[in-house]
Amino acid sequence: MKYLSCLRGNRKRKALVCTLLLAITISCTFFYSVNAPGHTSPKQHVDDAIEPRKENASRVDVGSITQHLQSRERSKEGEMRRLDAASPGSEMEEFGRRDVVLDYDAVFNTSETRWPLVVFSTVGRLGNCLNSYATALTFAGRSDVTIAVTQSIYEMVTSLLEPSSLSLPVLSIKLLFEAQEVGVAEAVQPDYLKDDMVSHLLPTIERAKEERAREPEMRKIYILEGYPNRMKMLAGHHAVVRSNFQIRRELKQKAQNFLDKIRKRVGQNATFIGFHIRRSDYVKFSETFQKCSLPSSDYYDAALAHFRAHYPHPVFIVSSDDLSHAREHLSHAQDVFFSEMSLAEEDLALLASCSHSIMTAGSFGFWGSYLAGGEVLYALQRGCAFTPFVHPDSVAGEGFERWRGL
Numbered sequence: 253m254k255y256l257s258c259l260r261g262n263r264k265r266k267a268l269v270c271t272l273l274l275a276i277t278i279s280c281t282f283f284y285s286v287n288a289p290g291h292t293s294p295k296q297h298v299d300d301a302i303e304p305r306k307e308n309a310s311r312v313d314v315g316s317i318t319q320h321l322q323s324r325e326r327s328k329e330g331e332m333r334r335l336d337a338a339s340p341g342s343e344m345e346e347f348g349r350r351d352v353v354l355d356y357d358a359v360f361n362t363s364e365t366r367w368p369l370v371v372f373s374t375v376g377r378l379g380n381c382l383n384s385y386a387t388a389l390t391f392a393g394r395s396d397v398t399i400a401v402t403q404s405i406y407e408m409v410t411s412l413l414e415p416s417s418l419s420l421p422v423l424s425i426k427l428l429f430e431a432q433e434v435g436v437a438e439a440v441q442p443d444y445l446k447d448d449m450v451s452h453l454l455p456t457i458e459r460a461k462e463e464r465a466r467e468p469e470m471r472k473i474y475i476l477e478g479y480p481n482r483m484k485m486l487a488g489h490h491a492v493v494r495s496n497f498q499i500r501r502e503l504k505q506k507a508q509n510f511l512d513k514i515r516k517r518v519g520q521n522a523t524f525i526g527f528h529i530r531r532s533d534y535v536k537f538s539e540t541f542q543k544c545s546l547p548s549s550d551y552y553d554a555a556l557a558h559f560r561a562h563y564p565h566p567v568f569i570v571s572s573d574d575l576s577h578a579r580e581h582l583s584h585a586q587d588v589f590f591s592e593m594s595l596a597e598e599d600l601a602l603l604a605s606c607s608h609s610i611m612t613a614g615s616f617g618f619w620g621s622y623l624a625g626g627e628v629l630y631a632l633q634r635g636c637a638f639t640p641f642v643h644p645d646s647v648a649g650e651g652f653e654r655w656r657g658l
Contacts, residue, residue: 352415353403353422356430360471366398368460369473371423372480373402373439378596379615380479381408382497387480388420389496390489391453397460402428402475412597417498423473431473442478447541447638449478450485481641483618487649497623503601506593511605514567514589522567525559526606526624527552527588528617531574538613542638547612547631549581554658555610555629556585569606571599571620611642618642621655632657 359365372388374380384405392399400421410418431437440456442449453476460474486493515522531546538546559566571591572578582588593599596616603609603620608627611617618641621628630642639645647655 353406353424354427355424356427359423359427365471367471368464369398369400369421369423370395370457370460371400371402371428371473371475372405373428373475373477374405374479376479376615378408378412378600379617379619381405382412382619383480383483383615385409385418385420386483386489386493386497387450387453387485389492390485391457392420393489393492395457395461397457397464399457411595412499412503412600413496414498414500418496419492420496428473428475432475436471437473437475439475439477444478447481449481452476452478453480479615481615482646483622483642484646484648484652487651490651499601499604499623500597503597504605506598507602507605510592510602511569514569518567518587519565521565523559523563523565523608524606525563525566525568525608525610526603526620527555527568527570527610528603528612528620529570529572529574529578530612530614530617531572531577534614538633538636542633542636542640544633544636544640547633551612551631551658552581556588558629558658559608559610560587563608568610569602571603573616614641626654628655629658630655 372384374384385401388399388401398421400423403422403424406422428437440452442452456474456476463470463472511524535546538544556568566587568588569591570578570582570588575590579590591599591602593602600616600620604623606624609621609624610629611621612631613633633640644657
């Protein structure tokens with residue numbers, strides 16, 4: 253204690269001593285963490301990516317990322333129930349996101365990963381991300397390589413979908429950057445100029461299988477870029493897509509509240525038809541790239557007339573990225589109501605809550621119609637340089653029997 257007496261009343265000396273003690277503590281902690289057993293340095297991460305550790309090399313094909321995720325899901329069930337009861341909002345969502353998104357260690361420094369990995373990647377918005385996730389699901393069900401999606405796709409689709417219903421592994425953005433930097437990831441692009449977003453998918457997956465057969469211990473990630481836009485690929489896979497694509501409870505409830513409010517005005521026997529009108533940037537895209545025009549008001553009138561003739565008490569719920577255009581052409585009809593939602597995922601949940609659907613163009617309208625599950629009318633865009641997103645050639649096969657071009 254006598255050594256500390258000199259500090260009494262001297263603030264400068266106190267500050268100096270405290271600073272020195274803090275510096276010594278930090279230095280000791282850092283020294284121990286770097287030299288402690290089991291510590292992995294960033295350099296070791298890079299080395300492991302190029303040449304796997306020997307103790308893991310013999311087990312590289314044991315298990316899978318999906319099994320790894322499932323085991324972690326079982327271990328956290330109690331915690332998720334607690335968070336669900338306490339706060340169904342952001343706290344639970346953040347907990348789930350931290351645990352599901354796989355980082356470098358969870359992929360490269362584990363014996364659970366089944367190589368190679370094929371990762372679907374897109375920088376699109378909600379509709380495009382749903383396309384990529386659904387297309388990835390169709391390959392996951394018929395391929396013996398690991399099919400995954402990027403963190404950006406996962407975070408976009410979980411704005412609409414229940415995270416707990418999604419089954420594909422998720423790779424972090426940082427992991428993919430690191431893997432590309434050390435040469436163990438290859439990005440495969442589609443033919444954007446020909447609007448061919450699917451021809452590169454299966455050949456890359458087949459090449460991944462062949463390379464694994466030649467080099468069983470090879471660790472490599474294939475990144476499939478683009479915007480998958482041939483939804484006939486979903487034919488025969490609707491069960492797995494629908495089981496994954498469960499809309500979040502709070503969004504469904506908000507959609508039902510909106511529809512209940514309309515029922516009070518028009519009657520409880522209303523048949524709701526979701527109507528999505530895609531405009532904004534798609535107008536110029538169709539004219540300059542596809543060389544055709546978006547559906548006009550003639551199509552709107554014909555679609556309304558079809559449902560009025562075939563269903564009792566139809567009520568049309570209109571959602572659009574250009575509501576002023578929609579109101580200009582549809583506000584005269586007494587059976588037409590316009591969405592009051594403020595977020596894209598809310599609008600999509602509303603469209604999905606209807607019994608039948610009308611769509612014009614684009615992936616957003618497709619998913620509103622697909623998730624609704626009833627009869628769907630879509631516009632037959634003629635004379636386009638490239639096949640439109642929804643077309644008789646792109647919505648064919650099992651599960652699309654009630655889709656009609658008009």
